[in-house]
Amino acid sequence: MEILKIDNVSKSFNSATAVSGLSLSVEPGIICGLLGPNGAGKTTTIRMALNIIAPDEGEITLMGERSSEATKDKIGFLPEERGLYQKMIVEDVLAFMAEIKGIRRRDSKSLIDSWLDRMGLLETKGRRVETLSKGMQQKLQFITVLIHRPKLIILDEPFSGLDPVNAELIKDIILEEKRNGSTIILSTHVMEQAEKLCDTICLINRGRKALDGQLFDVKARFGRNTVIAEIDGDARQFASVAGVERVSDFNKYAEFKLSAGADPQVLLRELVAKSNVRRFEIVEPSLHGIFVEIVRDSEKTTIHA
Numbered sequence: 001m002e003i004l005k006i007d008n009v010s011k012s013f014n015s016a017t018a019v020s021g022l023s024l025s026v027e028p029g030i031i032c033g034l035l036g037p038n039g040a041g042k043t044t045t046i047r048m049a050l051n052i053i054a055p056d057e058g059e060i061t062l063m064g065e066r067s068s069e070a071t072k073d074k075i076g077f078l079p080e081e082r083g084l085y086q087k088m089i090v091e092d093v094l095a096f097m098a099e100i101k102g103i104r105r106r107d108s109k110s111l112i113d114s115w116l117d118r119m120g121l122l123e124t125k126g127r128r129v130e131t132l133s134k135g136m137q138q139k140l141q142f143i144t145v146l147i148h149r150p151k152l153i154i155l156d157e158p159f160s161g162l163d164p165v166n167a168e169l170i171k172d173i174i175l176e177e178k179r180n181g182s183t184i185i186l187s188t189h190v191m192e193q194a195e196k197l198c199d200t201i202c203l204i205n206r207g208r209k210a211l212d213g214q215l216f217d218v219k220a221r222f223g224r225n226t227v228i229a230e231i232d233g234d235a236r237q238f239a240s241v242a243g244v245e246r247v248s249d250f251n252k253y254a255e256f257k258l259s260a261g262a263d264p265q266v267l268l269r270e271l272v273a274k275s276n277v278r279r280f281e282i283v284e285p286s287l288h289g290i291f292v293e294i295v296r297d298s299e300k301t302t303i304h305a
Helices: 042-049 090-100 105-118 134-146 164-179 191-197 215-221 264-274 287-304
Strands: 004-013 016-026 031-035 057-062 075-078 152-156 183-188 200-205 208-214 226-231 244-249 254-258 277-283
Touching (some): 004 042, 016 042, 016 057, 031 042, 031 191, 105 134, 152 164, 183 191, 191 287, 200 287, 208 287, 215 287
Parallel strands (some): 031 200, 075 152
Antiparallel strands (some): 004 057
């Protein structure tokens, strides 16, 4: 049974279509990346899945049934728009949020202490939320998502605003929750995060599904026609080399997308002739590269239509 099933769902706001004919199945025990550029329809899809807003067309089921208060209690949701009760004491906020999900206050005390300790926030237990830094508040809100041990965890841009140390902590906890049997939907436009964490992906662009499936299958579909090269100088100077379709320069290295049937040795000869080459590797395309290709192709189609 799918944890989440979205069947041909559409949603418009006045004359603007946010989601159009979207279908998606999320199996239990995986991390599914809901990906797309800003404004693609990711947050609208999540809000429909949580029954915050209703779809105009189509059907959504959670754990085999339509959304209800009972199913909501099995879900943990981190919205992109963070927000906690600023005047409340940290311990009281967590106790209140746990009680909303059916955990009595006397039963939540040990859970609260355990989570605060894990997040490095134990000393803040008696402080008002408003006295915490932004990063501390984000970690506190993350606890509210997990304290009731949800079966389905929906995270909308969970790493936004976190420093590398705290981002690593959140990443480790996400993986722990997966190992403990939870299903996680990770909504983001940061492809590097999705590529490292997700088992499956669904890429949405302009409200429509552009592709989905197992991450390794998606990458295999785009072939081994990508070259990673570490060179000196501006990699964009090689954009006109025969067989090169696109160059993405990341300062320390460059990613070259080659056309089907192109000979990578042609590119290698040009690189060696004009630059110092420290690395030259033929790889599967990165999720970043696939994302950029799909979005750019979509924009070209829209322009020429």
